[in-house]
Amino acid sequence: MEWDWNFVWEIMPTLLQGLKITLLATVLGAAVATVIGLVFAILRMTAPKPIARATGFVVEFIRGTPLLVQLYFIFYVLPDIGIRLPALLAGVIGLGLHYGTYAAEVYRAGIENVPRGQWEAAKATNLTGRQTWIHVVLPQAIPPMIPALANYLIAMFKETPLLSAITVLELMNQAKSVANSSYRYIEPMTLVGVFFLIMSLISVVFLRWLEERYARVEER
Amino acid sequence: MTDWSGYIGLILQGALVTLQLTVMGSALALVMAFVAGLGRVSRFIAVRALATTYIEFFRGTSIFVQLFWVYFVLPFAGVTLSPLQAGVLALGLNVGAYGAEVVRGAVKAIGREQREACIALNLTRGQAMRHVILPQALPLMLPTFCNNAIELLKGTAVVSLISLTDMTFQAQVVRAQTGNTLIPFATILVLYFLMALAISTAMRWLERRVTRGLDGVRT
Numbered sequence: 516m517e518w519d520w521n522f523v524w525e526i527m528p529t530l531l532q533g534l535k536i537t538l539l540a541t542v543l544g545a546a547v548a549t550v551i552g553l554v555f556a557i558l559r560m561t562a563p564k565p566i567a568r569a570t571g572f573v574v575e576f577i578r579g580t581p582l583l584v585q586l587y588f589i590f591y592v593l594p595d596i597g598i599r600l601p602a603l604l605a606g607v608i609g610l611g612l613h614y615g616t617y618a619a620e621v622y623r624a625g626i627e628n629v630p631r632g633q634w635e636a637a638k639a640t641n642l643t644g645r646q647t648w649i650h651v652v653l654p655q656a657i658p659p660m661i662p663a664l665a666n667y668l669i670a671m672f673k674e675t676p677l678l679s680a681i682t683v684l685e686l687m688n689q690a691k692s693v694a695n696s697s698y699r700y701i702e703p704m705t706l707v708g709v710f711f712l713i714m715s716l717i718s719v720v721f722l723r724w725l726e727e728r729y730a731r732v733e734e735r
Numbered sequence: 736m737t738d739w740s741g742y743i744g745l746i747l748q749g750a751l752v753t754l755q756l757t758v759m760g761s762a763l764a765l766v767m768a769f770v771a772g773l774g775r776v777s778r779f780i781a782v783r784a785l786a787t788t789y790i791e792f793f794r795g796t797s798i799f800v801q802l803f804w805v806y807f808v809l810p811f812a813g814v815t816l817s818p819l820q821a822g823v824l825a826l827g828l829n830v831g832a833y834g835a836e837v838v839r840g841a842v843k844a845i846g847r848e849q850r851e852a853c854i855a856l857n858l859t860r861g862q863a864m865r866h867v868i869l870p871q872a873l874p875l876m877l878p879t880f881c882n883n884a885i886e887l888l889k890g891t892a893v894v895s896l897i898s899l900t901d902m903t904f905q906a907q908v909v910r911a912q913t914g915n916t917l918i919p920f921a922t923i924l925v926l927y928f929l930m931a932l933a934i935s936t937a938m939r940w941l942e943r944r945v946t947r948g949l950d951g952v953r954t
Contacts, residue, residue: 579885579931580924581892584903588924591916673797680896687799700807708800715795 523702526693530706533689540606540685541672547611548671549664552618560623574616582613583677590681606678614671618664625660626652658729665725669718673711686710739918742909746919749905750926756819756891756901757930760826761884767831768880772838773864786835793832798890801825806897818899822891830887837879841872874946881938885931892927902926 558570577585586609593600600608629652637647679688690703774786793801802825809816816824845868853863895904906919913919 576924576928579889580927581889581903583892583895584906584920584924584927587903587906588920591910592920595916673795674799676797676799677893687803691803694807701811704800704804704808708796708804711796711800712792716791719791719795 518701519699522697522699523706526690526703526706529689529693530686530703530710533684533686534710536603536683536685537672537675537687540603540610540675540678540683541668543607544610544614544671544675545668547607548614548618548667551611551615552622555615555619556622556626559619560626574619577613577616582609582674583680585609585613586677586681602678602681602683605681606675606683610671610674610678613674614667617667617670621660621663621667625656625663628659629655661729662722662726665718665722669715669722672718673715676707742913742919743922745905745909746902746922746926749900749902749923750930752819752899752901753888753891753903753927754930756822756826756894756899757884757888759823760830760887760891763823763827764830764834764883764887765880767828768834768838771831771835772842775835775839776842778860790832790835793829794836798825798829799893799896801829802893802897818894818897821897822894822899826887826890826894829890830883833886834880834883837876837883838872841875842868844875845871874942877938877942877945881935881942884934884938888927888930888934 555570555574559567559574561567562570586606589600589609590602590605593605633651633655634647637651642651675685676687678685679691682688686707690707694700694703771786771789774782775790777783777786802821805816805825806818806821809821849867849871850863853867858867891901892903895901895907898904902923906923909919910916
């Protein structure tokens with residue numbers, strides 16, 4: 516079978532529509548992951564011991580099991596107990612939960628990397644707990660986290676095709692339906708690959724820039 | 736009341752396929768990681784370019800897209816693979832690309848003085864790599880390889896979508912036949928977690944093994 520450019524232009528609008536959903540899922544998933552990661556990190560670091568332990572186990576469990584199965588779980592099992600979610604929402608929650616556990620580790624490492632002396636100096640200058648966090652700890656902890664978080668954002672973007680398994684009409688699913696109705700696999704599948712490759716190459720450049728910009732803080 | 740014993744057997748059959756995929760995929764990934772990782776530190780620019788292209792290509796797209804590409808597009812180029820072969824190939828090449836960066840990082844992390852000592856001792860490049868650099872770089876790679884192996888295990892779930900009867904696929908079969916969703920999915924989640932736990936335990940043992948005798952050499 517030959518590569519057919521006419522067919523490529525024919526299916527392009529459908530694929531671009533899918534790409535829009537893919538990007539939407541990535542952005543929403545990232546928002547959920549940022550918040551959930553913070554909750555996990557705080558629970559693990561400040562909650563009483565049993566709760567911290569339990570959180571640690573949950574985080575390990577989520578990290579040790581496939582995202583696809585977690586998506587199935589959210590999409591197919593939760594309706595049994597009365598929670599019926601639209602496919603995209605289930606996908607966003609799955610992505611957010613999965614990558615939230617990764618983000619939690621980044622937060623934890625970032626906060627623990629702030630030297631003890633900073634905490635002690637804050638105490639010595641009589642800052643309140645709130646002031647310590649806002650003016651001393653977070654400004655030093657957040658910049659080094661940014662490249663690592665952006666890295667997981669890219670990873671998450673690449674995992675969004677899994678949402679097609681729970682019937683979200685994103686890029687991969689559009690390509691599959693086009694391929695199934697026309698019996699041509701070369702163009703749609705290759706185009707999906709090219710789309711993802713282009714997007715991730717762009718984001719790699721962006722990531723390098725972030726690293727250069729924020730890595731300097733560490734050297735200070 | 737449903738008779739669960741038959742269905743448990745089905746899921747265990749799937750677990751065996753998942754295990755098989757993980758082992759074979761890891762083997763391929765390990766080979767690719769060393770080939771591409773050492774290729775990236777080669778002194779020939781052509782080899783470096785080839786290795787970089789491979790790594791960027793496979794890290795830039797997701798395992799899912801690659802799997803579909805291998806399974807659906809390669810047949811048009813005359814290469815027809817069984818689902819298992821396609822799965823092993825895609826998983827191995829994908830995780831191998833991540834592993835290659837680990838190999839490169841670890842080799843680069845070995846200090847200059849070690850290389851200079853090799854030159855002073857008149858070792859060839861091959862000898863230096865085999866007897867001096869790699870034995871020290873290996874312990875640095877293992878923790879990240881452990882993570883990569885777990886990522887690969889998690890990646891195997893995707894092959895269920897190209898009709899390979901792995902654990903996730905069998906759970907879907909059980910769901911379709913019994914109408915019960917909680918039990919099959921909860922079972923495979925636990926099984927996946929146990930496998931991941933087994934990998935990290937095995938890796939920790941291996942790590943102790945290869946770092947034996949290196950105490951005090953590195954800080």
